[in-house]
Amino acid sequence: MRAFRHLSLSDALGIGLILCVAVFSLLLLVAPSIIVVMISFDTRAFVSFPPEGFTLRWYAEVFEQGELVDAMLNSLQVGLTVTLLCILLGVPTALACARGRFRGTTALSVFVLVPHMVPGIVLGVAVLFAGALVGVSPSIWLQSVAITVFILAVMVRTVQSRLVRLDPALEEAAANLRATPFQSLRTVTFPLLMPAILAGAVFTFVEGFDNLSVAIFTHGFRDRPLPVELLALVQYTSSPLVAAVSGVQIVLAIAALVAVSLSIGLDNVND
Amino acid sequence: MAEASYTAPLATRGLGERLVDALLSGRGIWPAVPAIIVLTVVAVIPFVILLSLGFSDMEVSRGAIVSQTFSLQHLTNALTDPLYWTTFQRSMTLALTTTALCIFFGYPVAYLFLIGGRWTRRLILVLTIAPLLTSGIVRTYAWLVILGGRGVVNSTLMSLGLIDQPLRIMNTHWAVLIGMVQIHLPVMILPLIAVMSRHDGRLVEASANLGASRLGTLRTVILPLSVPGIGTGAALVFTLSYTTFVVPQLLGGGNYLNAATMIYEQVVYSLEWSKGSVSSMILMVTCLIVLVAIALVTNHFTRWTKGRDA
Structure with a gap:
């Protein structure tokens, strides 16, 4: 078979060029994060490259700044609330979408997807206005619910794609063994769904923690989440403090990545 | 019993x-x-x-709406205001350019994924998914560090003796564009990879066996088959970059007004909620128009492939 793969000069050049662009793009993806981490250890009080010296001072300072710690805790709360709501609302919805024997399962899938396809800022503005109309002012709860609606589709899709690929024979076996539908759901389907739920939980948590587009309109006046706090900090500070916050977030992202690859595997993120 | x-x-x-x-x-x-x-x-x-x-006139007081009456005033005001036109035009150009560049830089990565071995594939997945789990602000901040006056680009160019004065890259259109492309690149790569990993590997082999060069195989087999992936990626990147707030705000230096930053100012700073509603609607409708166009183009080329197969 190799004999057929003659590599002409123009072919080699073309493919080489494409692969060069690919490598450049991959470097482009990773380089900024590496540079930020390097900067976060800089001893100088302004951002400059290449960094000089090594200090953990900025990391210490992150946890000494009351507003930053509060913002992190707020975002943590939002992230956890969003995740919990998405599991409670999303997993049953995925069941209905994948297993439903009623007309309009497709319509239901689309309905869940719509808030996710709408630009985040439009959803944020809409929720803010609707809240104002009925007297619900922006708060950490409004923010959590709005982000839940925004990201619910991701949980539904992750669980649904796993459900569709489950071997129906397993549940039939459970039914043959006289398991009630609920028993079979609890003892057969749920354990098999756990990896997908976990992966969905990681994505919804990250969205709850990091979302800015919805949060910027719906967050509470006093309960500023981390992205809103960071946005202000980036604009008005020039020390490597922000780099240290970024460093912390990058560590969290790596943890999330490991969680996803252990639960459903990175290859299945797309489905 | x-x-x-x-x-x-x-x-x-x-x-x-x-x-x-x-x-x-x-x-x-x-x-x-x-x-x-x-x-x-x-x-x-x-x-x-x-x-x-x-579609209404209203009074807002203390975050609540006091009175509301029907009016087309805000819509006509917006449609005749040159500021709206230039702002939306700027957002549109920026988003379309970003989408095109993401295809240009993303497609080769997906191709590398297709021909790469197990570890290459794993590396590509890690490098593509990891940024999606990091906040957009952190990723944008990195560009402040890279493009700033004492940043990576300027200090490298100056130490090489290519320039005497730091270049002013930050707070320009170019800084915004560079940041936009890098931040949205993973969103383009993932759907491409998804489509490519569903390819039947035998098609590529068959093409090679029939004497096609690698470029020929790429052009006549791989590219037509990956059109749906390009479509999905383009739709996602366009929506995100058309409506993004962070990148223009941080890399454009406060005075780079795009649709999202304009809506933010109208809603949060000047409390002109009717204007904010109208802007949000225009944003959504224009976004939808482009998405439909992308879907039509994708569909057209997908059909062309199908027709060819038959």
């Missing part, structure tokens, strides 16, 4: 469990009802309200 063991489990089931069975057997729409209610209250109704606010 059989009779008895058949009824036994049913008899031991309480009302609660039977209710749960009915709800969770997964055959009816019931499991989805809570989600439908929440989505209706927190998404559908707010959108209707947003629409109604764009």
Whole structure:
């Protein structure tokens, strides 16, 4: 078979060029994060490259700044609330979408997807206005619910794609063994769904923690989440403090990545 | 005997469990009802309200709406205001350029994924998914460090003696564009990879066996088959970059007004909620138009491939 793969000069050049662009793009993806981490250890009080010296001072300072710690805790709360709501609302919805024997399962899938396809800022503005109309002012709860609606589709899709690929024979076996539908759901389907739920939980948590587009309109006046706090900090500070916050977030992202690859595997993120 | 063991489990089931069975057997729409209610209250109704606010005059006081009357004034004002036109035009150009560049830089990565071995594939997945789990602000901040006056680009160029003065890259259109492309690149790569990993590997082999060069195979087999992936990626990148707030705000230096930053100022700073509603609606409608166009183009080229196969 190799004999057929003659590599002409123009072919080699073309493919080489494409692969060069690919490598450049991959470097482009990773380089900024590496540079930020390097900067976060800089001893100088302004951002400059290449960094000089090594200090953990900025990391210490992150946890000494009351507003930053509060913002992190707020975002943590939002992230956890969003995740919990998405599991409670999303997993049953995925069941209905994948297993439903009623007309309009497709319509239901689309309905869940719509808030996710709408630009985040439009959803944020809409929720803010609707809240104002009925007297619900922006708060950490409004923010959590709005982000839940925004990201619910991701949980539904992750669980649904796993459900569709489950071997129906397993549940039939459970039914043959006289398991009630609920028993079979609890003892057969749920354990098999756990990896997908976990992966969905990681994505919804990250969205709850990091979302800015919805949060910027719906967050509470006093309960500023981390992205809103960071946005202000980036604009008005020039020390490597922000780099240290970024460093912390990058560590969290790596943890999330490991969680996803252990639960459903990175290859299945797309489905 | 059989009779008895058949009824036994049913008899031991309480009302609660039977209710749960009915709800969770997964055959009816019931499991989805809570989600439908929440989505209706927190998404559908707010959108209707947003629409109604764009068509009305109102007074806002202390974060609540005091009075509201029907009016087309805000819509006509917006459509005749040159500021709106230039702002939306700027957002549109920026988003379309970003989308095109993401295809240009993303496609080769997907091709490398296709021809790469197990570890290459794993590396590409890690490098593509990791940024998606990091906040957009962190990723944008990195560009402040790279493009700033004492940043990576300027210090490298100056130490090489290519320039004497730091170049002013930050707070320009170019800084915004570079940041946009890098931040949205993963969103383009993932759908491409998804489509490519569903390819039948034998097609590529068949093409090679028939004497096609690698470029020829790429052009006549791989590229046409990956059109749906390009379409999905383009739609995602366009929506995100058309409506993004962070990158223009941080890399454009406060005075780079795009649609999202304009809406933010109208809603949060100047409290012109009717204007904000109208801007949001224009943003959504224009976004939708481009998405439909992308879908039509994708569909056209997908059909062309199918027709060719037949």
